[in-house]
Amino acid sequence: MYADQAALAPPRVTARRPFAVALLSLVVVAGGCANYLRPMEVERARPAAPTAATHLLRDLPPPAEPVVVAVYRFRDQTGQYRALENVSTFSTAVTQGATSILVEALEESGWFVPIEREGLPNLLNERQIIQSVRAQHTGPDGEALGPLPPLLYAGVILEGGIIGYDTNLLTGGVGARYLGIGGSGQYRQDQVTISLRAVSVQSGRVLKTVRVTKTVLSQRLDSGVFRYVALRRLLEVEAGYSFNEPPVVAVTEAIEEAVRALIIEGVREEVWALRNPGDATSAAFRAYDADVAASEQTDAFGREVIGNRPGVGIGVLAGGALYEGDYQNALARPTGELVFRIPATPHFSVGASISGAELAAQDAFTQRHVAADLHGLYYVLPRRRATPYLLAGAGALLQLDPLEGAGDGLFPYLKAGVGLEYMATPRLGLDLAVENTYPLEEGLDGLRNGAINDNYWTLKLGLLFYMR
DSSP states (O other): OHHHHHHHSOOOOOOOHHHHHHHHHHHHHHHHHHHHHSOOSOOOOOOOOOOHHHHHHHTSOOBSSOEEEEESOOEEOSOOBOOOTTOOOOOBSSOSOHHHHHHHHHHHHSSEEEEEOTTHHHHHHHHHHHHHHHHHOBOTTSOBOOOOOOOOOOSEEEEEEEEEEEEEEEEEEEEEEETTEEEEEEEEEEEEEEEEEEEETTTOOEEEEEEEEEEEEEEEEEEEEEEEEETTEEEEEEEEEEEEOOHHHHHHHHHHHHHHHHHHHHHHTTSSOBSSGGGGGSHHHHHHHHHHHHHTTBOTTSOBBOOOOOSEEEEEEEEEEEEESSSSSEEEEEEEEEEEEEESSSSEEEEEEEEEEEEEETTTEEEEEEEEEEEEEEESSTTBSEEEEEEEEEEEEEESSOOTTSTTSEEEEEEEEEEEEEESSSSEEEEEEEEEEEESSSOTTSOOOSSSOOEEEEEEEEEEEEEO
């Protein structure tokens, strides 16, 4: 009886000790990472860190004479509230202290002497109090105290503000999970836009206007484990972090860049002058020109763009061809192609190609052929440096050594494919394509069987040179 009971007893489950130890170690490491990613110590106050534009602003050559400027209010003109999911909020999307940031940037540059205008009522009240006290008292020798010196006035007023804050300009992410183990990442990109202009007090003429944009990046990465390590033993581990660029830092950098642009553009339009005129070709001015040139080659999303392809393109591509037909065990064989492309519109090009290829199946056949076709290409992103494209065309191939059953070896065909073209320089492109060539007649391999004609795939990589 005891033997029968032992036979009917459920089997004992033994935990896999090495695996359990490894997962326990992972828990400990994740816990340590979590403490590192979220520090529990209270940090003391410290001076604000300079932005990338702060150093560029400080490196500008000195002016002939600092310009006295007034800033009444550099305000948020978007009227936009912070975007939160499923929550109603009255918090603004950007800082309301942009005037203070602008005054600090003007002072950092060394080109301007900012005077107080945002708190002008407070300043006038305080001067009135001082004037009243001075009228009621005398000096040490009994002399009357004179009036206060006049306020400093400005010849230039700086106007403008934060004119745009666009949220979710770009969003995306990627993730993978297998057997309860995986991770994911997400990102979001916002954009803030600043407009700054200098106005002459005497004439009211706008001397110069500049506009600057700055992206605001948010990222999130997380990983986790969720699986059974033994019977009735479930392990769950999570770790991750998020990064959110402070909007006030982005606004600060944008304002500093706007001040830098205003100074350099103002020098070139003789609104103000350098102490040393030769500094107009200094490294600071050349760096600004490089930034402007790079900015002109980007779109509203900060992605690099190029002009249209400059003219007729000639290219050489090489790769491999793989037969698909009645025989099994197809072999990859080399192929080469000479292509010509003529841009018709930014999105569409007309092309022609002459190619040679070899097709083979193990222990069955080997044949070589030449082909020529006309085709059209549709560029998905024609002004991007790297653009995918779609290809379709028609042509004919001629077998150099016709197989028995292939007739005269001449086959008309249709061709379709996808590719990626990357413009390494304004005239030189790198091309990668996958194409299928589908003859309109059966018998490419010497057999005329089935309803699907013999065809072949090609994978090609090459260079394209565009002539103006």
